[in-house]
Amino acid sequence: MTDQELVELAFTMLERSYVPYSHFPVGAALECADGTIFTGCNVENAAFGSTICAERTALxxxxxxxxxxxxxxLAVVGNSTEPCWPCGACRQMLYEFAPELTLLVARKDHSFVKLTLGELMPHGFGPKGMD
Structure with a gap:
């Protein structure tokens, strides 16, 4: 699967988002080494702290x-003119499992920025920090 195809798969998740408060749907598609893909969307809650982001849903x-x-x-997409960057909580959760994960962070026009999670979150805290 190409980078653009993974981004397009993430865009299909926007319609599944539950966003009655922010009205800002986000979609994600997480690829594993064996080619398995897990998708996710954001799911909001009236108790805002209980909201879960698309990236964490997929993870x-x-x-x-x-x-x-x-x-x-991991492709992360939203309906914004700027890239739909993962929030701090998502960055931390992803770093736990894959500090060198490649991120494809898209804008609503389906163009995207490609970088690693390590580049986005240098000096991140993960399991090795517990040694």
Whole structure:
């Protein structure tokens, strides 16, 4: 699957988002080394702290299916003119499992920025910091 195809798959998740408060749908598609893809969308809640982002939805689905250390790429998309960057909580959750994960962070016109999570979050805190 090409980078653009992974981004397009993430865009299909926007329609599944539950966003009655922010009205800002976000979609994600997380790829594993074996080619398995886990998708996610954001799901808001009236108790705002209970909201879950698209990236964490995809990650939790993957982990619950037995994937933990084989993530290769993540596409994150939204309906904004700027790239739809992962929030701090998502960056931290992703760093736990894949500090060198490749991110494809898209704008509403389907163009995207490509970088690693390590570039986005230098000096991140992960499991190695617990040694």
């Amino acid at each position: 939790v689905k993957a982990v619950s299916e037995g994937h933990r250390d084989d993530f290769t790429r």
